[in-house]
Amino acid sequence: SPRIKAVFDAWKNIDTGAFLSNLEKNSELKSVLLEESPWLLNAKSESEAKQRIGLLFDLNRMGNELDAALKKLKEMQLSNGGFPWFAGMPDNRYITQHIAKGMGEMQEMGIVAPHWQSDWKAIRTKAMAYLDARIVEDYNKLKEQNEKDSKTMEQFQPSVLQLHYLYTRSFYPDEKLSDGTQTSFDYMLQQAKKHWLKYNEYAHGLMALTFHRFGDEQMAGRIVKSLADRAIRSESEGMYWANNKRGYFWHQSPIETQALLINAFSEINGNSTDVEEMKIWLLRNKQTTHWKTTKATLAASYALLSKGYNLLGESRPITVKLAGKALDQLREISPEAGTGYVKTAFAAHEIKPEMAKIEVENPNTGIAWGAAYWQYFEQLDKITPAANDIEIKKQLYLKEKSGSGVVLKSITPDTPIRVGDEVVVRLEIEAARNMEYVHLKDMRASGFEPAATISGYTWQGGLGYYRETKDAAMNFFISYLPKGAHVFEYSLRASHAGQFSNGITTLQSMYAPEFTTHSEGIRLEIGR
Numbered sequence: 001s002p003r004i005k006a007v008f009d010a011w012k013n014i015d016t017g018a019f020l021s022n023l024e025k026n027s028e029l030k031s032v033l034l035e036e037s038p039w040l041l042n043a044k045s046e047s048e049a050k051q052r053i054g055l056l057f058d059l060n061r062m063g064n065e066l067d068a069a070l071k072k073l074k075e076m077q078l079s080n081g082g083f084p085w086f087a088g089m090p091d092n093r094y095i096t097q098h099i100a101k102g103m104g105e106m107q108e109m110g111i112v113a114p115h116w117q118s119d120w121k122a123i124r125t126k127a128m129a130y131l132d133a134r135i136v137e138d139y140n141k142l143k144e145q146n147e148k149d150s151k152t153m154e155q156f157q158p159s160v161l162q163l164h165y166l167y168t169r170s171f172y173p174d175e176k177l178s179d180g181t182q183t184s185f186d187y188m189l190q191q192a193k194k195h196w197l198k199y200n201e202y203a204h205g206l207m208a209l210t211f212h213r214f215g216d217e218q219m220a221g222r223i224v225k226s227l228a229d230r231a232i233r234s235e236s237e238g239m240y241w242a243n244n245k246r247g248y249f250w251h252q253s254p255i256e257t258q259a260l261l262i263n264a265f266s267e268i269n270g271n272s273t274d275v276e277e278m279k280i281w282l283l284r285n286k287q288t289t290h291w292k293t294t295k296a297t298l299a300a301s302y303a304l305l306s307k308g309y310n311l312l313g314e315s316r317p318i319t320v321k322l323a324g325k326a327l328d329q330l331r332e333i334s335p336e337a338g339t340g341y342v343k344t345a346f347a348a349h350e351i352k353p354e355m356a357k358i359e360v361e362n363p364n365t366g367i368a369w370g371a372a373y374w375q376y377f378e379q380l381d382k383i384t385p386a387a388n389d390i391e392i393k394k395q396l397y398l399k400e401k402s403g404s405g406v407v408l409k410s411i412t413p414d415t416p417i418r419v420g421d422e423v424v425v426r427l428e429i430e431a432a433r434n435m436e437y438v439h440l441k442d443m444r445a446s447g448f449e450p451a452a453t454i455s456g457y458t459w460q461g462g463l464g465y466y467r468e469t470k471d472a473a474m475n476f477f478i479s480y481l482p483k484g485a486h487v488f489e490y491s492l493r494a495s496h497a498g499q500f501s502n503g504i505t506t507l508q509s510m511y512a513p514e515f516t517t518h519s520e521g522i523r524l525e526i527g528r
Helices: 003-015 038-058 061-078 093-109 116-148 160-169 178-194 201-213 217-230 255-270 272-288 294-306
Strands: 230-232 238-241 321-323 357-361 390-402 405-410 422-431 436-443 448-450 456-460 463-469 473-481 484-492 500-503 505-509 516-518 522-525
Touching: 003 038, 003 238, 003 390, 093 116, 093 160, 093 294, 093 422, 116 178, 160 178, 160 201, 178 201, 201 217, 201 448, 201 463, 217 255, 238 272, 238 500, 255 272, 255 294, 272 294, 294 463, 422 436
Parallel strands: none
Antiparallel strands: 230 238, 321 357, 390 405, 390 422, 422 484, 436 473, 436 505, 448 484, 456 463, 463 473, 500 522, 505 516
16 A cells, blocks of 8 residues: 555654554653553564565565565475474474465465465465365264264264364355365355354355355355344444454454454445444454454454455544634644654643534544643542543542451451451443453552552452552552453551542553553541
8 A cells, every 4th residue: 555655764864763662652632651660562563563564565675575484485385395393393284274265365466476376376276275175084983983984974063173173264166166165164154054044254264255155145144134234333443243252272362353344334235324333343452452462453454454445545634623713723733654643731820611512523534633732730548430441440448357267358447447457449440442451450548457468469359460469559450351351359458547548440451551540539537
């Protein structure tokens, strides 16, 4: 895309923050310095990756790199046609399918260089012959088992790996298969059709595209309709699936699943509004999370740039108005090339009540987002709770031993805190979306001392995080906070008598600081 090249050229020639990791941006809005968090190296690696990507758009370098990549691919291919995961390892069926599928996508997009054709065809032909042999082996094993149990062939449900083979084959529908391969292929396709309701969304995307490309429009339509009926549609999040969650296997990646389903809806239903809504979910996901793998980034980029509306086709500026006046009338601004990113601040004496009315006009078809922050000072115990996509509640309980064991009691005038008592802090968090690099800071009254003083990694309630004990607060650094409800608990010991402000609890995405919230302030009394 020439437009992407122009953007990176502009970034290289201008001193810009475009190459900064999102973890490094907007430091003044964050409740903890990046250097004090466990994610400093993550930020540096992301910034370096952004800077290096600009080198890709040197056309001579790009051509040499692509030729070198094809040569490396040819050298990596084993004599049987399969590819290993890394050199020196045995052939890997999924890796081979992944490469053959990628070659099919490149061929479909018409970006195979003419001077590659000979090596390209040889690599692909050997890879597909290897994969065909594996599916025939699967079929023959089933026939052997069927001799012992006659229901084996009838009840067999293809694995997601076998469905992925059928999908890979769909990129080459005109290739004639041997009789044995055709029989095995038809059997797997028929069994997938019989058991299609038992699979997850990723497998449904594979099957829908496979049936569509091999002419079974009725089956492809049924699967897409089922997916559409199960989808969640949100004005802010777009269109997505509740069951599309991160798992341990290659077919349980939310980003790759969403990208595959975008391809399916686009190819089968055309560039409908559903496709654009699904792209919104992908973009919003990137807003608060870091796509860590090349596979996920590749799948998302392919879906966003090659399917549906051309997001790069329009670049008209967004108009933001405060109290009826456009931002560029109030400030001299220069939007960042490509992203249109603008950031400005107003001092206290410049802020007027009518500026609370903010209007946004987006003349483009694509999505745009921004955030407004109001920072001010207030006494801690007078702060009221805040909530947007995240909600947090803080409660203190008195821990006592009774005849039936340890019990937690709400702190009331009838059950006051006294010096020496153990108090349990319970933090309840309700997150409306998945987030990464989350900082949770819980302030504590000066009349308390933490029961556990050693910082370290903790696993509690299905969530892993690093807990850091500080003089006036407890910090929790959560690498991944999934959507849903979470509870944190830890103990304090009352050490001084008197009246204290217990402060507030704040939770913030370091990746996107606009996603932040805090609990209400609490005032408490510790008796002697």
